[in-house]
Amino acid sequence: MNTAILQAEQFGIGTILLRLCLALLCGGIIGLERAKKHQSAGFRTYMLVCLGSTLTMLLGQYEYYLTHIAGSGSADVSRLGAQVINGIGFIATGTILVTDRQEVKGLTTAAALWASACMGLAIGVGFYECVAVGILLIFLCIHVLPFFENRISENSRYMNLYIGFQSVEDVRTIAKYMKSQNWKIYGIDIEKGNKNTKGRFQAAFSIKLPEKQPHSQVVAMLYELDSVSTITVI
Structure with a gap:
């Protein structure tokens, strides 16, 4: 009960x-x-x-x-x-x-x-x-x-960047610059431009920095390249 x-x-x-x-x-x-x-x-x-x-x-x-x-x-x-x-x-x-x-x-x-x-x-x-x-x-x-x-x-040595550029040849320029900075590239995924991107090509870069470095500084360095139009950290 x-x-x-x-x-x-x-x-x-x-x-x-x-x-x-x-x-x-x-x-x-x-x-x-x-x-x-x-x-x-x-x-x-x-x-x-x-x-x-x-x-x-x-x-x-x-x-x-x-x-x-x-x-x-x-x-x-x-x-x-x-x-x-x-x-x-x-x-x-x-x-x-x-x-x-x-x-x-x-x-x-x-x-x-x-x-x-x-x-x-x-x-x-x-x-x-x-x-x-x-x-x-x-x-x-x-x-x-x-x-x-x-x-x-922000202080990680690993970064994933989504970069927009004008032509597929610009990938070589971007990759060459990254290697000159001793950034190790361990993945590139290129996408062809479409109407949404106004004809620009885009690629996802997976990189490893040689030492800890502010990601904002890395983005600023890449923006100095004439071939780079947009950068997004993902």
Whole structure:
């Protein structure tokens, strides 16, 4: 009887309201940074993903309550939660794209969506300690760590450059200049010009610098070449 009372309390209006509101809050916190950067999955998307995950876990718990406590039968509480983890992949995949500059975008957004779904599952079962630590670490990854990531990548010896030029012969000029600076080239992918590039050729260069050097300085050096029209660090 005590077990039945305890289970029934899990579905009181106060508990349900707390968990659903907490899901909206946590999803909003995660999605706020993505919304500021005008990502495809923004503020409302994260709130809905987290809310939906919470509702799923509440539904799983309620199904367990009905079959094991209030009636007969069997139900697996984790079954619906597992489907959320699998299903969120379809939404997350839609945020990942490869640009015409061979640059992959949306991975952080997809990972944050997946984390938001997991956060909703934790809220749905009332694992508040996990929620508190999880939201803190996710917030740290999204808002604080990019500063350190940019510092590390800016001073890395490896660079991927997307360079625009007028003719395919300019590739030799650019490559010759890079070698004169002792920059090791370990990959060149040339693309023919089209209407979007106004007839310019473009190529992705993967290079390794002989020593740590600010990437902005490398870009400035390449812009001194007459054959170079555009440069994008990818």
